[in-house]
Amino acid sequence: MCGLIGYNGSEQAAGFIFTGLKKLKYRGHDSAGLATLDGDRLQYKKDAGKLEEVERRQHISQLPGHIGIGHVRWATHGIVNRTNAHPQLDQCSNIAVVHNGIVENAFELRRRLETAHSFVSTTDTEVIPFLIAQYYNRKGNMLAAISNAIEELHGPFAFLAICRYTKDKFFACAREMPLLLSCIPTGCIASSDANSLPDDCNQAYVLDNGEIAEVTAQNLIFYDRAGNPIEKQPETLMRQIGAIYTNSTEHYMMREIREQPYAIEQSIGQNVVDMQDAARAIKEAQNVIFTACGTSRHAALMGRYLFSRVGKRMSEVIIGSEFKYFSEVISWNSVVIAISQSGETADVLDGVRTARARNAKVISIVNHSTSQLARLSNFVFPLKCGTENAVAATKSYMAQITVLALLSHYLSGHQHDIIQKIKALVPLVELVYETNLKHAESLARNIAKHNVCYFIARGSNFHIAMEAALKMKEVSYIHSEGMPAGELKHGTLALIEKGTPVVAICPDDYTFNDTLYNIEEAKIRGAFIIGVSDKYHSVFDEWFKIPKVEEILYPFVAIVPLQELAYFTALARGVNPDSPRNLAKSVTVR
Ligand code: M6R
DSSP: OOEEEEEEESSOHHHHHHHHHHHHGGGOOSEEEEEEEETTEEEEEEEESOHHHHHHHHOGGGOOSSEEEEEEEOOSSSOSSTTTSSOEEOTTSOEEEEEEEOOTTHHHHHHHHTTTOOOOSOOSTTHHHHHHHHHHHHHSOHHHHHHHHHHTOOSOEEEEEEETTSTTOEEEEEESSOOEEEEETTEEEEESOGGGSOTTOOEEEEOOTTEEEEEOSSOEEEEOTTSOEEOOOOEEOOOOOOOSSOOTTSOHHHHHHHTHHHHHHHHTOOOHHHHHHHHHHHHHOSEEEEEEOHHHHHHHHHHHHHHHHTTOOOOEEEEGGGGGGGGGGOOTTEEEEEEESSSOOHHHHHHHHHHHHTTOEEEEEESOTTSHHHHTOSEEEEOOOOOOOSSSOOHHHHHHHHHHHHHHHHHHTOHHHHHHHHHHHHHHHHHHHHHHHHHHHHHHHHHTTOSEEEEEEOGGGHHHHHHHHHHHHHHHOOEEEEEEGGGGGGTGGGGOOTTOEEEEEOOSSTTHHHHHHHHHHHHTTTOEEEEEESSOOTTOSEEEEOOOOOGGGHHHHHHHHHHHHHHHHHHHTTOOTTSOTTOOSSOOOO
16 A cells, blocks of 8 residues: 655665655555665654655655655555654654554554553554564664564564664565565665666565565665575566656556557467466366456456356356455365456455465466565466556556456467457557547536446446446546446436436447347436447437447447546546545555
């Protein structure tokens, strides 16, 4: 949820870190802060607000010194205010910590530590510097203090720590949370995200299992959680392809919608042997279960449909946070397919760990190949769609359904056909983007006046209705629901009034006629119908025209105008679509 970055080197640390934090803003953005070591002086500044606001008020980038740690926060424990922003310090302000994750036993630890110390924040994080300080005071050794402290922490974490008594280094430590370290020409850095590493940095060390790193200006020294020295090998970073459209004044969300044809082209190129092996495992498995959250779950629903229709393989989709409640049916003979843009979604990781513990095979479809999810998987299919910055997932979704289309055709043995079809689809996705853009913008001004919006569809288009509703609600704050068109009359119809927007995704496929009945039912009760189809019908009040494609490919073209509609509705309501309130890009907490 939060973003961390640390630097030790010849540059002024705070300036370097501030630049890195800008690239981490999408992980969390309700407060920010920085701490540096200047000789044996530990200095820090922090505040509530967006990074730029905090900089304007506090000038965090101006802190002196060549060693520092910085943080952007998305609050989980403790309200958003200056005191709860990171860094958090020990009582004597000798040790500063920036942290991502949750200290699940923070309450118990606080009660114990409170007998001797006074806490100032209401965060779970504050126990970390307090614990480290407690051990440091006994042992006079930061490495040993961190090693002892983490033994007491329950839950996943990644943190960076500086101490005014160890003035030539900072420390990094992680368990089940992303933390990458790398050496660059001017020094060494640690970050929660490959995104914030310099462009020419292609390799990084990844910490896990409570491993600790001492980060000096020249090198990185690694220890296991008990403080014993260990050797680590660097991993090659999947360099995120920079935005191909570089108009920097544009919102990320719009840029990423436009990058979707490119995302399709990239993601169709998968390792053939891995695809064949994964397909074999799926065919032979007793049960096949998708797990994912949010948009990735909608892609999984498409996967289920494709597996059944193309691959003749039944499968199930279980929401990440619910997965553990189904664990009894998971065995060595199960295949679990985890879909996640970030590969860091805690709910998905929980499910995957459960699956691993029961010896299931794990296939992941993930954008970040150094993520926890990728590490936990037997097969990894990278999305290759480049960094997705906007909170609302768009191009990652397009890449996910591309990989799923490919995998389902490996199940049927017709992979060559689909590769050709998907290549032919790319210009159509471009076309549907261009032809609906202006229309989406003008229609959005109407939708923006409403407080509800419904999305209906049938069959393979149903998950598009769900995805379109999610896009609309998260960026425009209009209550939106996606549902099978046939369900409308089982309850939701009661909410239809004169002018209520109902978006019907009804391409001219096997669902068209049945969906029309449901559209009529809504229309005669006053609904304002927005049809998404390649075929016009007079029942539509507005029509997003999509190109005619093969049935299983409709979702690729049908979602695009609805992403545009959500984007423009957010603008019409004065919401910044890139950073909707209360949401973060990676949801690394349960
Ligand atoms: O990184 P993931 O794909 O695992 O993220 C899952 C959801 O948190 C994510 O799709 C979320 O729903 C998006 N904000 C939707 O646009």
